[in-house]
Amino acid sequence: MESISETWKSDGLSSEEILQVQRHLETVIASPSFASSKRATDFLQLVVGHALNGDFDALRERMIGSEMFGRPIDYDTGSDSVVRVKATEVRRKLSQFYAENEYTSVRVELPSGSYVPRFWFQLPEAIGSGGLSDEPVRHPEPVDVLSPSSAPATVIDLTENGATPPKAGKPARLWPHPAKTWYRTIAFAITALVLIVLVVIGFRHWLIAPHTAVPIHSLAVLPLENHSGVPAQEYFADGLTAELIKDFGQVSSLRLAPLSSVMSYRSSTKSPQEIANELSVDGLVQGSVLREGNLVLINVRLTEARTGRLLWMHSYVRELTTALAWQGEVAQTIAKTIDQSIRSRSRAVPVPGAPPDPVAEDLYLHGKYLLEAEDCVNAADFFRAAINVSFNYPQAQASLAFCDGHLGETDRIDSIDAFSMQKMEAQRAVDLDEALADGHAELANAAINLNWDWATAATEFRRALELSPKSASIHEEYERYLARTGRIRETLTEIQRNEDMDPFSSRLYHLEGLILYDCRQYDAALLLIQKVRTLDIPQPNWHFLLGEIYTEKKDYATAQAEFSRAGVRPQANGHLGNMYARQGRVQDAMDLISHLEESVRTEGVGRYEIALVYAGLGKKDEAFEWLEEAYKVRDEGLTYLKIDPCLDPLRSDPRFDDLLSRVGLAQ
16 A cells, blocks of 8 residues: 555544545445444444544543443443443454445444544545555543543553554554653643644534535434433433423524423334434434433434434533533534524523532432422422522422422412412522523413413413423413413414424323313314324323213213222312212212312312302302302412303303403403
């Protein structure tokens, strides 16, 4: 071979060379040699991606074991050979590929004893000669970034770690071993550092260059994988996933698959192309989280959905105190990579000034995990604990406001107490961070629940949607507001728009079913439930809604069976009593009224539900008496006065119009 091409030059790989490597990698992994082994493909993509990105610290055996195979960061590499075995397989498959494809313009090599790939390029004068360029320059062994004390003071010659030495008669194009004198040691260390920095700068410049733009207009951020090896740490990975989706939605104009759609793909065996097709997105963001004490290792990569081509990847090591700060950085970098406009406002750090205490942040993420599982009772305890540790924590305040509002709406705690706390916590969140969308959404809900102030609610919802237009949860709360004010057509239009953005949201489908019920479209609601049951998503609890629907359809046996599965809270008992009354089972209805009166005495909830039973019995005076009792305590049920079918027997009475007016729903 007459000409020699150095793989890594002093100014790093050119953008053209990086593009050559990426295109060649696509050919390699699509070949029969690699097609039969997904793990080998992933391994090769991982090491090549890190090398192109200049992330040599991620190419140590321990780091690869943690990132790819989920091993603890301190696992014994001597007794666990998983990385070495897979690297051997990759080397064998590369040899097989190049034996079948002898003449290629690029060649990837994974030297024995090293996980830093080398790249060979065929120079123009070698074309047609059947040869490739000679030995590439090797890179220094990466430093274990999770153990600062292990960082070597000088550049290490890879031949000392098992790398294959150059062939006899060939010029040895290696990083030289450090000199014995101190000044040469410093010179080599500085040279290596400068080269790495230049490579990173060159790669980042390539990332945002126009020629790298791809036609991506929508993304899905899949659940970050928990590589801590501890199932109890799932909440941490899920919490970071949720925060990343929220932050990305604020800095990019792309259509983003919401959290409720992507969480069903946790641990999914489906291919990225299948997932992208189901979510109707052009690109996928995937990654993993490894938490060890106060350190967090985060790996993120962006792939083009149609081809599976790796477009961007990066690793981050952060102190837990700043773990949430990386998300805005990642979101903006990805958005720039795919050549999309970036919004000027991006709040990567949740709290203005210093980040929250790491203990508080951990408690908050645990609460978010429970909240996603619809466990508001326990989630609220974690949010309170987070606030006790870090008083100035607006996200925790807003989440606690949501929990207290939900507990009040579902009759778990006294309405006035719940909604007063909801308003206080939401106001505190907004005072701490006026640009926090969730805080404004909870102020809107509190305005409805506590004061029946529908005008303020409209203003706060508009502000929340302006701050976070892609938040599925805020859209859902806004839809409930529209429905309760009787703007049913607008509500259904809004739901359809939200479903287009989030076609796999079980909560959204459940809300649509409730609104169809309130619109008296009972058959349409049943068709919706049948449709959702065929979807591969977590199913909502349909029992209460089905009990309501079958009551209106006078299928009382089926309604009773559904209500029996809906629980024994006052809300379910009130509708069951209404069904008994309409069925003519007066004594059963009166027995439930007795149970509900006991709930009022002991828990302070159930007044509105007693009115529903009396309405079913046709006892209007008693029904209005209990509606007045509900009015005195700001019972959340009254916000549904305008649309609740159970109250239809009372609507012709002048007292009903008067009550509607006092609740602010006359118009």
